[in-house]
Amino acid sequence: MNSSKTALTGIVLEYDSGIVPPPYSHVFRLALDWGKGDLDVKLDLHYTEREELSEQEILDEGFTTNDDYSYTGSLNAVWIKPVQELFNKTKWTNKDIEEGGITITPLEKGKDEGLKIPSNQEEWQLMAQDLIQAIYETVKKELPLQVHYRKVEHEQVIDCSLTVHFSNREVIFEMGQEKRTIHWEYAIQLMKMVFTPDYHYEMAKEEAGKKRGSYIECGDGYWHELGKGVINIDSSFDAVGKIKAGFEELMGG
Structure with missing residues (x-):
């Protein structure tokens, strides 16, 4: 064997x-x-x-x-x-x-x-x-996948992003001046969550929200508010909650 x-x-x-x-x-x-x-x-x-x-x-x-x-x-x-x-x-x-x-x-x-x-x-x-x-x-046919995330709380705006480089299996997390490499499997599981819920594009905006809440942009320029423009497909599985938890863990929240 x-x-x-x-x-x-x-x-x-x-x-x-x-x-x-x-x-x-x-x-x-x-x-x-x-x-x-x-x-x-x-x-x-x-x-x-x-x-x-x-x-x-x-x-x-x-x-x-x-x-x-x-x-x-x-x-x-x-x-x-x-x-x-x-x-x-x-x-x-x-x-x-x-x-x-x-x-x-x-x-x-x-x-x-x-x-x-x-x-x-x-x-x-x-x-x-x-x-x-x-x-x-x-071959540069496609760019690496980049997801931006914003959390607004108590007048404080925190922005971060994840860039997934499939070419070399590397994931970069950026927040302010901080830049670090994230464990591949963790990032892929989080990306899976990101693409699980329903995204209502009629509610999407071209700029990130400034009111209290959590916002996500999945690489196409449109910002969605989690829980309003991004809704769980199955009430028994809280993908939206898992997206928030995943990014907040990366943000140290």
């Missing part, structure tokens, strides 16, 4: 979104190779079944008519360890993934060891999304 872990020199991730309708439906193949110490990657991403949609329908969903993407190059080697750790803890299943999912082909000393289906589908899909985002940042 241990020898197979150390012999792993790369993996190929293949994903099919399955029953998801266009323009969201897509497939990708992401090959990772760290056999020589660096991390070489090859990505082929293709959106499917779009021929049944008009150009306007595609644009209305926030896409373009040319979202397919291919890349051959390298990524920061900081990604090797998390991929290996996820692979080593993964249990495999014989369950079919006809409705969509991810498969993994391990490479040992460059040799194809046969296709496997991970039981922890969501973890692998998130890892693949993070790796693709890292590629987009590396």
